[in-house]
Each structure stands twice: as C-alpha cells, then as structure tokens.
Amino acid sequence: MTRQMTRTANPVTCDPRTSVTKSLLGYGVIAGPVYIVVSLAQALTRDGFDLARHQWSMLANGELGWIQITNFFVAGLMTLACAVGLHRALPPGRGAIWANLSFITGIVIIWTWLSALSLHLCRHTTPEQA
Template sequence: MNPNCTPAARITKSLLGYGVIAGPIYGVVALAQALTREGFDPIRHAWSLLANGDFGWIQITNFIVTGLMTVVAAVGLRRALTPGRGSTWGPLLIVAYGLSLVGAGIFRADPAQGFPAGAPQPSTISWHGMLHFMVGGVGFLCLIVACFVLASRFTRDGQRRLAWFSRITGVVFLAGFAGIASGSHGPTTLAFVAAVLTVFAWLTTVSVHFYRTAA
C-alpha cells in the first residue's frame, strides 16, 4: 500500500482487498470439498449440496464468509467510484449478491441426487431449501444487472477491457443461471460452476483495478 495515500484511501483499499480474495477463497474451499467429500460427484452435484452432511458446516461457513467479504468489497467500490453513472447502483447490486451468499449459507439446500451418500431424493422442498433457491435467484439476478451497470460506467471512463469483461461475465452468468434453473445436470452443472468462478474472477479484477487507482 502506498504510504502517501490519504487515510480515506487506505480504508478504501482495505475494503477492496476483500473483493480481491473473496473469489479465490470461495473457489479453493469449495473445490477442495468437491474433490474429497465422499459421494460427491462434481459433474452431477451443485456446490450448494456441500452444505449437507457431517462436514456441511465448512460450505455453510464458506458461503457466509465469502458473502460478507463481497459486501465489504462493494462498500469499498462505492467509496472508490466518483459520482456518476453506476456509482450507486453498481455497488448496491453487488451488496445484494453478497447478502444472497450469506442467505444461501443460512438457508441450506436440501440433500439431493444421493448426496450426502445414501440420502434419499426428497419428495418435497423444505422451507429452508426453498429460501436457499429464492435468495440465490435474487442475488444472481442482481449480480447480472451489476455487471451491465458497471460495464456502462467503464465504457464512459474509457476502460474498454473492463467494460467487455463485465458484459461477458453478465452473459456467462445469465446462461449458467438459466441452465441450472432448468433442473438439468451434468454439463449444465459444470457450466454453472464455471460461471460462478467467472463472476468471482470479475469481482477480483474490478477490485484490483480500483485498489490500484484509489488515491
């Protein structure tokens, strides 16, 4: 951190730092579980199912901690953005996405497709399973809109690469969300995982950009 930064800039950089690390932490923790949890098939099972079973607390914590870091990063983004297009709604929509991750951790997805090992396919969705899908859906839509809102801001500021990355991220996440919402599995599940990782790569990139430019 530049020692010549103002105190306000140091705070902004510290907040944005959480956006830099949120995605890598989420991805590493979830992938480690996906590869080691008994009965979990990364091709068939969504990462949300990792919140079930004896070690489900790991993914629950992963959701909540990552969500809170995303909210903090959005506060930093709001501080870093000068007044103008997207300076209010961009960060607010990212806050909504972060809170949806927290909600996804609090409201656990139901066991499904034989995970945890031996779990029967539920005939009905529980109240917490329904809330998991609802808060996730709202958060996903907010994140998609945030990508296009900030793409417009980056275009205005002459940041063409960030603008295009934002648009591509929005489209990729919309496609991944539509696929997983259709109820299909296999390639669709992997595509959604790729979309989530793309979103966090975008958040990291945006956070790094404003971290470097905060004065």
C-alpha cells in the same frame, strides 16, 4: 562530474481512508477464488461427492456441511466489503450503480448462507430438541 538528486515536491503519504478503501476492494478480488478453492477442496475430499453430478451447494449437507456454510458466509462478507469499498471509491452518479449491485449480490450470498444454515439446523434437530 556531479550527481544531482531530486526529491518530489509531494511525498507519498498514507491516507487511512484510501488504505481502508483499497483493502475493502481487495476483498472483492479474493472472494471468488477463496470460494472456489474451499469448495473444490471439499469436493475432492468428500466421499461420494462427484463433481460431474453434484452441485457445490450439496456440500452444505452432512456432518461437514458447516464448512460449506461458513464458506458461503465468508464469501458473502467479502462481497459486502467490496460493495462498501466501491461505494467509497466511486463518485456519485452512474458508477455508483456498481456499488449497489455488488451490495445486493452480497446480501443474496448472505441470504444463501442463512438458508443453508437453517436447512442444516433443521436436518440435525430431533423432534425432542424443537
């Protein structure tokens, strides 16, 4: 009895463009769970915060508001990264619409971050500092 070993004609290579595209798409997979975990961790540890009555955006208020503001920013960046990955992965045509929608969603999240940051700065600025 003899053993026969065969090799594939096309060895698997690591294409840098494909690796980067997969990494960018991976950020879209983890953007939502990261946002939810960070928000829930704050909601459960913040004094006076009630999940039944308060919205998560209220976590951007107060001394620890920077945590939620950073959470908005990071989620927005991960969504933008996913949009770039979709743009690279999808062929031109109807599928490319999803890349554009994802990009717009990332812009909206970044805009939310900027709004929360400006609100946070306004509340913590005295008239003498303005």
